[in-house]
Amino acid sequence: xxxxxxxxxxxxxxxxxxxxxxxxxxxxxxxxxxxxxxxxxxxxxxxxxxxxxxxxxxxxxxxxxxxxxxxxxxxxxxxxxxxxxxxxxxxxxxxxxxxxxxxxxxxxxxxxxxxxxxxxxxxxxxxxxxxxxxxxxxxxxxxxxxxxxxxxxxxxxxxxxxxxxxxxxxxxxxxxxxxxxxxxxxxxxxxxxxxxxxxxxxxxxxxxxxxxxxxxxxxxxxxxxxxxxxxxxxxxxxxxxxxxxxxxxxxxxxxxxxxxxxxxxxxxxxxxxxxxxxxxxxxxxxxxxxxxxxxxxxxxxxxxxxxxxxxxxxxxxxxxxxxxxxxxxxxxxxxxxxxxxxxxxxxxxxxxxxxxxxxxxxxxxxxxxxxxxxxxxxxxxxxxxxxxxxxxxxxxxxxxxxxxxxxxxxxxxxxxxxxxxxxxxxxxxxxxxxxxx
Numbered sequence: 001x002x003x004x005x006x007x008x009x010x011x012x013x014x015x016x017x018x019x020x021x022x023x024x025x026x027x028x029x030x031x032x033x034x035x036x037x038x039x040x041x042x043x044x045x046x047x048x049x050x051x052x053x054x055x056x057x058x059x060x061x062x063x064x065x066x067x068x069x070x071x072x073x074x075x076x077x078x079x080x081x082x083x084x085x086x087x088x089x090x091x092x093x094x095x096x097x098x099x100x101x102x103x104x105x106x107x108x109x110x111x112x113x114x115x116x117x118x119x120x121x122x123x124x125x126x127x128x129x130x131x132x133x134x135x136x137x138x139x140x141x142x143x144x145x146x147x148x149x150x151x152x153x154x155x156x157x158x159x160x161x162x163x164x165x166x167x168x169x170x171x172x173x174x175x176x177x178x179x180x181x182x183x184x185x186x187x188x189x190x191x192x193x194x195x196x197x198x199x200x201x202x203x204x205x206x207x208x209x210x211x212x213x214x215x216x217x218x219x220x221x222x223x224x225x226x227x228x229x230x231x232x233x234x235x236x237x238x239x240x241x242x243x244x245x246x247x248x249x250x251x252x253x254x255x256x257x258x259x260x261x262x263x264x265x266x267x268x269x270x271x272x273x274x275x276x277x278x279x280x281x282x283x284x285x286x287x288x289x290x291x292x293x294x295x296x297x298x299x300x301x302x303x304x305x306x307x308x309x310x311x312x313x314x315x316x317x318x319x320x321x322x323x324x325x326x327x328x329x330x331x332x333x334x335x336x337x338x339x340x341x342x343x344x345x346x347x348x349x350x351x352x353x354x355x356x357x358x359x360x361x362x363x364x365x366x367x368x369x370x371x372x373x374x375x376x377x378x379x380x381x382x383x384x385x386x387x388x389x390x391x392x393x394x395x396x397x398x399x400x401x402x403x404x405x406x407x408x409x410x411x412x413x414x415x416x417x418x419x420x421x422x423x424x425x426x427x428x429x430x431x432x433x434x435x436x437x
Contacts, residue, residue: 040081041431042088047081052434055080059226062235069220071227081434082230086421089428091144094151101146108303109142115309115377156417162408170404174246183245183256184280186221186238191230191418192273194426208267208274215264221278230273231418239280247410252277272418291353295389296364297329297346299337302381312382316375320384323372329386338381346386352393360385 040047059080063070070076094100107121114124125135190208192201211228215221222237229238245253252275255265259279268275299319301312319332330345337346353361359378364385367373373385 039432039434040085041429041433042085043092043428045088045092047084047088051084052077052081055084059235063226066222066237068226068237069223071223075227078434079227079230079234081432083232083234085428085430085432086425087144087148089424089430090148090151090421092428093424094147099147099150099154101143101150104304106139106143106146109146110139111303111309112379113142120310152417152420156420157413160409160412160416162405162412166408167401167404170246170408171400174404181244181282182242183248183282184242185240185248185252185256186225186278186280187231187240187252188215188225188229188234188238188276189231189272189418190228190274191422191425194422204274205267208276212264212267212276215276215278221264242283243410244407246407249411249415251275253411270415272415272422291393293350293352293391293393294364294387295350295391296348296385296387297333298341298348298360298386299329299333299346299384300339300341300381301336301383302338309377309382313375316382316384320372320375323384329372350391350393 037049038046039049039052056077059076060070110124111121114121117124119127128135128138188208188211190204190211192204196204207228211224215224225231225234225238231238233239240248240252245257248256251268251270255268255277256279259265259277261279261281263279265275265277268277299316301307301316303309303312315336319336323329323332330347333346334342336342341348348356351361351364355361356364357378357380359376360383363373363376363383364387367385367387369387369390371386373383376383376385
């Protein structure tokens with residue numbers, strides 16, 4: 001029998017928290033009237049109390065699963081409504097600007113999710129439905145997530161410019177600092193409107209001071225993020241994961257360098273609003289002077305509406321058998337590979353860590369010289385991989401600048417995205433009726 005993996009369960013909870021339908025909570029005194037009550041108007045759409053309660057149910061399940069103490073109901077309700085408003089605003093903006101995900105693209109994405117859990121799309125659907133998830137609704141939530149990601153790429157990521165001067169300054173700073181410590185942070189963001197009045201800012205500041213006081217008194221920080229934070233990671237404890245200082249937003253990097261594990265910052269102010277940072281942990285280490293590079297080649301079969309995952313796998317298994325029986329890898333790549341490297345016999349040149357997608361890199365790193373991999377799946381399709389040589393290579397000036405550019409992008413992207421969300425929120429007509437009840 002096919003069982004639900006932890007990854008699928010996590011995905012379902014996440015999707016539900018982003019708007020999917022789950023089992024309703026206990027009925028209110030008059031459920032029909034209460035469900036239909038409008039709690040917000042966003043552009044040309046309404047958010048009903050049923051929408052909000054559905055989202056709250058999923059959020060409470062997630063918090064309970066994580067073992068996070070539950071914040072007061074009214075605080076969580078207010079935070080959840082603001083997230084719903086921001087999601088509707090983004091989807092409306094995408095729709096009005098002509099952005100959409102067609103069914104073929106959606107099917108491919110769901111197929112990759114299923115394959116990642118070692119299932120066919122049909123098995124994946126069956127498992128979802130057994131777990132009480134409506135498949136049609138699940139599809140639409142995946143579509144919405146894909147739209148949101150593409151919207152961010154178009155409106156924020158693609159417009160972020162890193163100048164040569166910034167790279168020069170960054171490299172000079174790294175040379176002066178040395179080291180390579182990584183920091184694990186959790187944060188609370190109280191987002192301020194772009195044109196906030198002094199009264200609004202004061203109200204937000206007082207709310208931030210309340211959260212800070214509770215954090216320093218020892219209240220569970222994950223509970224506080226769920227109750228107070230406007231950041232997308234609020235239901236995950238505000239955890240930003242492990243990052244070196246140079247890949248944190250500038251304000252966070254500056255403050256974190258002065259904190260010890262367990263310490264909490266002052267209430268911080270930026271253009272996005274107010275912030276509280278807790279340093280969960282840090283670890284040391286120096287950046288390597290050299291990296292291991294692999295000279296590799298591959299054969300790629302893409303998965304699309306015509307070629308199924310199973311068919312691509314069967315074709316590559318047949319090709320692999322021919323290669324292991326003495327056929328030339330390069331010749332087979334020229335015949336069958338479906339990317340630009342085919343004309344070069346599949347040659348990808350020298351690859352350093354981070355140059356390829358994780359699935360490809362893990363498989364490549366596990367190969368001996370001249371060994372042909374089993375069929376490997378990545379977001380690009382199905383691959384056969386062969387490593388021809390390996391070497392230890394000093395990090396070149398060009399590569400150092402590339403790493404610096406990427407670090408600066410990561411540092412600035414979070415700030416740029418939060419600024420863009422704040423501007424979008426201010427441009428969108430929003431009527432919050434929850435506070436009127």
